[in-house]
Amino acid sequence: MFRSRGSGKLTVLVLAVLLAASGPPASATPEPAAPPTFTHPGVQVSRPQLDFIRGKVNAGAQPWRGAYDQLSSSPYNSLSRTPKPRAVVECGPYSKPNIGCTDEREDAIAAYTLALSWYLTQDARYADKAIAIMDAWSATIRDHTNSNAPLQTAWAGASWTKAAEIIRYTYSGWAGAGRFGTMLREVYLPKVIGGHATSNGNWELTMMEASLGIAVFLEDRSAYDRAVAKYRTRVPAFVYLPGDGALPKAPPGSGIDTRDEIVRYWQGQSTFVEGLTQETCRDFTHTGYGIASIAAFAETTRIQGQDLYPEIGDRLRTALGFQARYELGEAAPSWLCGGTIHRGLGPVTEIGFNHLNTRLGITMPNTQRLTEDRRPAGTNNLFVAWQTLTHAQNPN
Template identity: 65%
Template sequence: MARTRTALLSVLALLAGLLSLQLGGPAPRATAAPAAFTHPGVLVSRAQLDYARSKVQAGQQPWKAAYDNMMGSSYASLSRTPQPRAVVECGSSSNPNHGCTEERQDAIAAYTDALAWYFTRDSKYAKKSIEIMDAWSATITDHTNSNAPLQSGWSGATWPRAAEIIKYTYDGGWPGAGRFATMLRNVYLPEVSNGSATTKNGNWELVMTEAAIGIAVFLDDRSAYDKAVSTYLDRVPAYIYLTSDGDLPKPPADSSIDTKAEIIKYWQGQSTFADGLAQETCRDFGHTGWGIASIADIAETSRIQGQDLYPKIQDRLRYALGFHTAYENGTAVPSWLCGGSVKKGLDQVTEVGFNALHNRLGISMSNAQKYTEAHRPSGTDNYFNAWTTLTHADNPS
């Protein structure tokens, strides 16, 4: 009897699923993860690295200037001593700051050294990158205080970029790679994928999702990758507005923000919306730039992994880049936008998205082009953006 009842329930469940599809009910989202991950494959691929390296070796610009900028930075110093902490405590605006700056900057240094290794083939840089990653994987156990998810996103977005290059291109070996993977899985991944930032300003969840996708690639974790892509596809429409969304922007998924008043408050009090306006535009362009950068970075990683997300988000990214760079370039701010005044400072966050949309997809982007070319070579913001002119400028690979 129990077996018959179980079989009957299974049939009823199947029929209910079919009926849901017939009535237009929600269908499961398709798997986003590739059957096999491409390595190195977080933000930069081997082909992209080879292209940029060839340009540097030929002394061509802007790559040579970008390379010199990177190699002359403190992040490329072979005398750098990593400063790991067991518990990184970061409060609001990194106050208190117990290891927050050191963690972010050591992650950028590990990535810088990994790039330096690839461009020079000097093993000293690979060993320095490994030294930094090993020091942290042997020490850190947790992030605490209110900025723990954001701090984990900033550092967690950078660590896998370094680890991918070292593990898959350095032939000198990395005995500590397994321990580093354990660190990413146990210390970072739970923090950046726990859904704790749905009502925070959007740059939080976007960089956390960037970290989750990069970590998933390094771990060859298809489930974590799928979860991160699902979060991304929900968050991007809630961060960048298109007129096709209707009178109001889309609210963050699974959040308590759902009324008109709540949405306007979440969008910094902005009640008039235009293509490319972002949820943080009227806060400042700096935080908005971080959100835009993560949107592009995630799409770039997805493209390398063979499941290109650019077609799903390209209109939002295109309009956001054009909207904000227009004002950075000097366009007068209209009275309906942020009360007639915006806080500029987009920083050097446009290179990845501009290259993908303009150079690969052939989309005309005059404002973004003017801004991007005027701000080369890009350096690092000391949080998670680093050396994108070197790796992505006019890079067709």
């Protein structure tokens, strides 16, 4: 098919380029992704990052001190908090019914909040309260049910693992860590590790964020590898780049493969531009959930020595920039969502912006303006919390 001229190097080069563009054959087994040795604490925040934050807070430097004051005054940071565990958490569409859904998510965020307070203040009362919350749930919960069970499990699981990593590896008083790990393995991991290909993209992205966090806490290499493999296909199916072709990539296993099906899955949007997401025309809030999990997942892999940022960086950068542009108030043109968008991106930009701008020096004017204007970023009361405190200008 290809004729060589001269030394034949051109033929080899052409073949190499074509093979690289097509990717591995569908039957190829993904290479192991898990690190030979896990880093702890290592879910979204590392010890060097925590030390950086503590130094800035103690020095009264901004924006960290303001972000810490925000966390410190939050109800999630209360030493009098009483956890509300349930054996079965039942969550229907949009958490209707809501039988323990809000309680679980908010207790998990509280555990993470208190874990951060422990490390930053070295006041053992905060660690002990985080432990009391985690122990209450690990002694009680047995299942999540109803249609939103996978998403609810992911939301809570993402926060539980951040809290558990900090407490287990920076505090010596947690006798129940083993039981908590059993809870993650038996109640949470089975609900999230398989993904949910036919749902909107924020589901599977948050499910993979939770799966990765659980894998790190349990040092489960198989779960880590599965989460990375799913993430590598799900991010390209959530954020469009022109190199994808005329149409966005479809989530593997979804059965979405015709133009009409893809347009319908992308909320009726038929014009595809750089940085558009699968949920942009649904609303920016759910789009923000997906962006948050993309960044959090990559941040954890970076801490674990793998660093998937180079692989997904262009998608993260353009998704942040595209959404920020309209979140800041620019009117939507008629080709975008029929000219009507629903803003409300949420406190989700700090982690991605920090990596791309602080660490790599990439200029991101819209994302920078949005991020700085809305500092300190608090919590969305689901699974995102305190990103200004943990990741603003954090080089570690």
